[in-house]
Amino acid sequence: MTVLRSLLFVPGNRANMLERASGLRPDAFIPDMEDSVPADEKKNARDVTASFLPRLRESGALVVPRVNSLDTGLLADDLAAVVGPDIDGISVGKIDSAADIAQVSGIIEELERSAGVDAGSVMIIPWIESAMAIVNAYEICAASPRVVGVAFGAEDFTNDMAIERTQDGAEVDYPRKVICIAARAAGVLALDTPYFGFRDPDGLRANSLQARRYGFKGKFAIHPAQIDIINEAFSPSPEEVEHARRVVAAFEEAERNGRGSTSLDGQVIDVPVVRRARQLLELAESAPAND
Ligand code: GLV
Ligand code: MG
Numbered sequence: 698m699t700v701l702r703s704l705l706f707v708p709g710n711r712a713n714m715l716e717r718a719s720g721l722r723p724d725a726f727i728p729d730m731e732d733s734v735p736a737d738e739k740k741n742a743r744d745v746t747a748s749f750l751p752r753l754r755e756s757g758a759l760v761v762p763r764v765n766s767l768d769t770g771l772l773a774d775d776l777a778a779v780v781g782p783d784i785d786g787i788s789v790g791k792i793d794s795a796a797d798i799a800q801v802s803g804i805i806e807e808l809e810r811s812a813g814v815d816a817g818s819v820m821i822i823p824w825i826e827s828a829m830a831i832v833n834a835y836e837i838c839a840a841s842p843r844v845v846g847v848a849f850g851a852e853d854f855t856n857d858m859a860i861e862r863t864q865d866g867a868e869v870d871y872p873r874k875v876i877c878i879a880a881r882a883a884g885v886l887a888l889d890t891p892y893f894g895f896r897d898p899d900g901l902r903a904n905s906l907q908a909r910r911y912g913f914k915g916k917f918a919i920h921p922a923q924i925d926i927i928n929e930a931f932s933p934s935p936e937e938v939e940h941a942r943r944v945v946a947a948f949e950e951a952e953r954n955g956r957g958s959t960s961l962d963g964q965v966i967d968v969p970v971v972r973r974a975r976q977l978l979e980l981a982e983s984a985p986a987n988d
Contacts, residue, residue, distance in 0.1 A: 698983045699845055701725055701759070701886055702915040702931035703924045708733040709762065710742035715749040723924045724915065725759040730775050731766070731790045732853075739771055743778040750783035759785040761822055766791035773804055780808035786820030786845070791853065793829045798840035805843070817843065822888065826850030827857040831872045838883035846886035848917065849876050866904070877912030889913040895920035905930035933981040941974035941981075948974075 705723035707714050709730040718726065728749060734742040746762055753760045764775035764787055776787065789801055798821065805819050821843040825834055831854070838847050851869045855862045862868065873889065880887035889908040892901045905916050905927055916927045933941070944961060948971040951959035958967035 698979065699886065700915075700980075700984050701846055701888060702984065703918050703927040704761070704848075704888060704915060705918045705921070705924060706733065706763075706891065708742070709746035710734050710738040712745050712749070715745065715753070718921070719749070719752045719756060721921050721924060722756060723758055723918060724928070725761050725785075726753045726756075727761055727763050727788055727917065728753065729763045730771075731763050739765070743775060747778045750779065750781075754783050761786040761788050761820070763788040763790060763824075767797055767800060772801070776801075776804050776808055780805055780814075780819055781812040782814055784819065786822060786843075788822040788824065788848065790824045790850070791826060791830075792823035792837055793827055794833050795836040795840035798823060798837060798844065802841050802843055819843065820845045822846045822848055824848045824850045824853070825872075825876055826853035828854075831875055834875050834879035835882055838879045838885050844883075844885055846888050846914070847876060847880050848888045849873055849890045849913075851890035873908070873913070874911055881912055886914040887912055889916040891917040891919045892923065893919065895923060898922070898926055901926050902930055928984075932984045933977050937977060938981050941977045944971055944974040945978070 701724050703723040704725040704727050705718060705721065706727045706729050707718045709728040715728060728746040730739065730742045730746055750760055760783065762779045762784060765771035766789065768791070772789070779787065787805070792798060801821060806816065809816055809819060821841065823837055823844060825831065825837060825847050826849065830837060838844060849872065851862065854872055855868060860868050869890070877887045892904050894900050901923055908916055909931055915931050918924050918927055944966055947959050947961045948966050958965060960966060
């Protein structure tokens with residue numbers, strides 16, 4: 698099971714920040730060549746990012762650089778700079794359709810061949826961040842076996858919709874839920890938009906827990922201080938694990954007595970309830986410990 702709870706953005710043109718980040722341990726590093734890099738730094742970001750990939754990979758975290766979108770004319774050169782043995786995947790901004798994924802995948806396929814890495818091994822995490830992408834969410838999620846997860850970008854989405862972002866986030870409630878359902882239907886991970894208040898740990902925690910309730914499996918971090926909070930929010934708590942164990946034990950006991958359901962603490966335990974408990978235990982086992 699791929700576990701992607703915390704995905705740390707680092708501006709791809711900032712060697713000092715990449716250096717510092719390489720000592721951290723998010724579930725994935727996202728050296729960014731897209732919107733955190735100014736236009737006149739794009740070439741520099743390519744070179745700096747490429748030179749840091751082996752260092753980031755050594756940490757054991759997945760390395761998934763974010764490249765510029767198809768409409769920028771930068772994507773092919775960005776991909777050429779990073780596709781190779783030092784990355785696990787690439788993240789692409791502003792994907793609107795399955796045809797966009799096919800185009801990106803075609804370029805990666807050629808680069809895999811020339812870099813001598815296994816065909817199909819480079820995964821893709823597309824950003825769903827426009828009205829059109831929300832309409833096409835399922836087809837994007839299911840467009841290619843390379844797509845292991847999809848990211849929601851609230852800033853670009855609200856920009857595309859010409860609406861304001863608010864503190865309570867009501868304006869992104871619907872797209873967040875659509876992405877979770879589309880991702881689940883396609884069997885890929887839904888990954889939530891970054892929380893920009895990097896000095897607001899309580900706000901981040903509440904926002905991450907809400908995302909988890911909707912079905913997101915992880916969230917992007919824009920500051921090292923966000924990693925632990927995100928990891929914790931997307932990992933089953935000790936209380937949840939304990940409860941799931943009791944649910945499974947109660948159900949197995951009922952089964953031994955020839956019954957298909959039982960109760961625990963006044964709540965009915967039947968097949969879907971025990972399935973959910975087993976899923977939670979599986980997730981708890983596969984998530985790296987927070988340390
Ligand atoms: C991230 O890319 C966003 O647009 O919010
Ligand atoms: Mg964006």
